[in-house]
Amino acid sequence: MKFALIDSDHSSAIPQAAQPVIPIEKYTLNNGMRVILSRDNAVPVVAIYMIYDVGARAEEKGRTGFAHLFEHMMFEGSANVPKGMHFKTVESNGGTLNGSTHPDYTDYFEVLPSNKLAVGLWLESDRMRSLSITKENLDNQKEAVKQERRLSFDNRPYQTAIVDRWPELAFQNWQNSHSLIGSFEDLNASSVEDVAKFFKTYYAPDNAALVIVGDIQIPQAKKLIEDYFGDIPPQPKPAKPDLSEPATPTPRSDVYHDPHARVPAVLIGFPGPVRRSPDYYALAMLDILFTGGPSSRFQLNLVKGKESLIQYQAEMGWPFCSSTDYKNPGDYAMFLLFKPSFTPQQIVDQAQEEIEKIQKDGVDAKELERARTLLRSERITALQSSLHRAELLGKYEILDGVPELINTDLEKFLAVTPAEIQAVAKKYLTPERRTVLQILPAPPPKENH
């Protein structure tokens, strides 16, 4: 792989080579499908990433969990790929695959030995063109999703509170606040007609982007993509759901008694800024000061120092998003696991106290410089994986229409100043805008013998 250096012409704080430059070739097929190619011949691997511009926030009332159920249906076969053959074809060609449902998009990938590119394109195009939508497949996947819910949520500590209760508290518009994994009742109510309609509305080429990263030859890849996807008909652009939240947030709080939890936790969140606005970059840098790396303030002051926290996570868009796929309306939220010798209110106060220190005293230049280096190092490390590069390119395309941000967005984070960080702490992270969910261990259910 060859690296050019980013020409940084506007800030001395930015290192000359902030990150390796990822080559990008973007074009659109006649049916409206966007294509992004990035060649890297260093290892014989290719990542194929298909991202659709629909997620769980587009679900309708009475159909919670539908986007995720539909994602399962995408593995159940299509006109030329019999049931079960999707997995089998990828694996017998030495590849790995998966799909995942997010609030604002749904994605699918295959990572394959690079000379198997055509196999992945054949599979992705066949299901976009001709998904098999049958009652048998639907019933089978309803059960699979219920099992997934039992395994990943209902039987584990904290998860049900995070996936079901937290969104209800953090958001007021139903589109944002409903459960993304869905209720068993709504899953049962979904019909074959629902699936067919969702497929036609959202799984059209002009509502998707295809990203290919890795050991490819560009002309050959373009020819294959045209052959496999070029004649899939476009559909009318789907209407976008209204996701707007009340302009003035109010403080909200609740207590969730979790029968599986043994250690208490609190979730704290604040409605966040507009994606890729100056405030967004500043808040993301503030998050690194709070929780990034071993010298973060939460580590030094709360895990050490007050010795109250055991573990912490925080993100723009937590728990379903990170700063890369944060989309409005979103929040900045944190999950704090703490020692039972503290009360939840003490933990909330300690977190708020850390915020107040920034609001009052601002940020030390050396501390910010460390945060920048940490971010740069983490970004470069993540870029090693061809799948990660493909995901970033696809998300920047679907969320911003600008895949080139993979090469330039880092500079925006690195250019954030101490004053900007102090300003967002004051503007966004106030108790008046705060949502708090306590998760407390509940006594175990009564034993029967």
Place this chain on the structure above:
Amino acid sequence: MRIAAFLPLLAGITLMAQTIDRTKPPETPPIPAFKMPPVHESKLPNGLSVFLVEDARFPLVSVRLSFQAGSKFDPKDMPGLAGMVASLLTQGTKTRSFRDLAEELTSIGASLDGHASPDVFTLSGSVLSENTAKLLELLADVALNANFPEDEVSLRKQNRKQALLAQRSQPAFLANEKYDALVFGGHPYSYIAPTMESLDRMDQKSMIQFRDTYLVPNNAVLLLVGQLPPRAETLKLVRDHFASWKEKPVPAAPAKNFPESKRQLVLVDRPGSVQADIHIGRLAATRTDPDYYPLLVGNAILGGGANSRLFLDVREAKSFAYDAHSELDRRKDAGVVTAVTQVRNEVVEPAMEAVLGNLSQMAQAPVTAEELSDIKNYISGSFLISLETQASLTDQIDLVKTMGLPDDYLEMFTTRVRSVEPDQIQAAARKYLAPEKDSIVVLGDAAQIEKSLEKFGPVQVEKAK
């Protein structure tokens, strides 16, 4: 509007596109082999083995300093000591406080963490390549001069206790804990975490003693992978930081005493569980055993990936579970093969039958030619893909150097997988997969599922701790 405008064009494309055959997967060439980068090997006079691998793809360097000092070397009354030492090494040295270390690491874009697996104790680091020299300085300071400050030891003990409580709320942890105890018997492989009591016993003194016994250069491998400085310069850095380290005799590893495999069925009672975690399996071959490759391939046909027998039967055909797979735990002195699934309470009995049936079937009949060819491609391709990033390449080379594997292990892996024949798989399956002597652990709500288990043998019910 835009769409209407190009509809005529689409007709033309359709004609062109008809030249490809969509009805079957396209023909593609065979999966390429993994090409091992050159490894430069040397040894310091104090016995430290040093391996350097150039990887110029990204401006990063990965470091591993690994010792034969995993948790199997824990003192008998202090399970979990190696893990605690590993996590405390980076919490302070003679000249650097935790804060100093944390700030210095962050300021060079580095990470440095200690970890103890059952066999190996590893300090893992990565760094922006321009700061490689500084990371080596910090690595050496941590490895040679950690001083286990009393307050850090005490805090780490408290937090580990809380984390242990949190782990005890995870069904997978509780099931694994009981399963490993059954399979490994009295060997130190048999525990997966410290206990409250062992944590109470640990102190600065026991940690220093562990460090001084096992973390010595003649018991260690240093591996550097990435955009390294020129070789002579890199080796000089290594000598500068590690040459003063004193070699010392190291005690032998614990004897490889493992119990005979036999059928035993334990139900770990976790009231309120909405599903049952099922683990079925036994001791099996290690990576250096002649049976290893047939077992690896057979295990993958049984339960590796979404095309495996367990996945297709238990999840796809019967809808009992979201996950059904089998796994090979490959420790240095013993392997373990285990079929794992989590099913809803009402179907525990047919799900157990399905898993046991699939295990027996592996021993009773040879695998089909198609299964074998598919799985060989799957293993070869995933192997290639798994080596894509520098961190994973570094971990694999570290594995070869610390687990006593042949130097050509990575390069020959695919060839050895491809040479496995159906009769070898069946022979390995008779030895390791036939379930008659398997240990079975089911974790779930005993009130709901105990009856469903009775037909599989005497059920020993234990409360989840």
